[in-house]
Amino acid sequence: MHLFEPQCVAPTSCLLGQSPVWSPSEGLLWWVDPNRAKLHRYNPKTGNARRYDLPLKASVIALSQGELLMAGEVEVGFFDPSTEEYTRLITLENEAPGNRINAGGVAPDGSFWFATMDGHEADARSAWYRLAPDRSIHPLNVKPIVIPSTACFSPDGSVFYTCDTTEQEIHAFDVEEGARLTNRRIFTTTSSGAGYPDGSTVDSEGHLWNAEWDGARIVRYTPEGAIDRAIKLPVSRITGCCFGDRDLKTLYVTTARTGLTAFQLDMQPFAGSLFAIRTDIAGRPCAEWSGR
Structure with a gap:
């Protein structure tokens, strides 16, 4: 595999593949397809998926x-x-009818941050929550x-990144006292003819990698929000990314096929597949929720 050249490693045809997570103890890549209520697993040693x-x-x-x-x-x-086997942990009691969880990630302190949204993608009624270890x-x-999309942090945990996908903006917040967010600001925008910002990850150098829905690319941003590198993919609906493999230098990328026309699907036969991109930049291990 050549550096920075995307390769389809699992042609899974997900309607909405997203939320890739690398498990170093297993050497496996996990992701979900919520539209079909499926969990997917990829083993890079064998190439098997x-x-x-x-149940949800x-x-x-x-x-x-x-x-x-x-x-x-x-x-x-x-x-x-x-x-x-699936075991329910908590149910949100006060969400508006039709709302659903859409994005999330584990914070450096071991808590799980996640966001709800209008399932019809019409009204601005999202909410963010922190599930503590207790x-x-x-x-x-x-x-x-x-x-809302993306829930990731700078390497030192002082900055929280999230996306306002509809407005094509990536936001940054300062994190104080563990979970108090201040100094909301626009980290960068994708409104100049590019796609809509979706899932992201942060590498060991503190750069943010963002998947662009309808942008057909992954973009690496500096900590100041400038584009450092853009990698084109042969499918348009890019949804998420994370680093994996033993050296954490393979960027795994999830994609979607939902909403594409028959003509677009003919032009994008690998839409909904899992891609891998070898890089010369190491990622950071996926944080684990520390509760039980």
């Missing part, structure tokens, strides 16, 4: 001591791949928007 049925439309997954913490619809729970839920002070 496997699919699991889920999980939009976000995270590592948690040998299990997968997953969030979808209006609940968070555990899924044990070895037994294929299973308590705390709201985060983030302004409601239509589609």
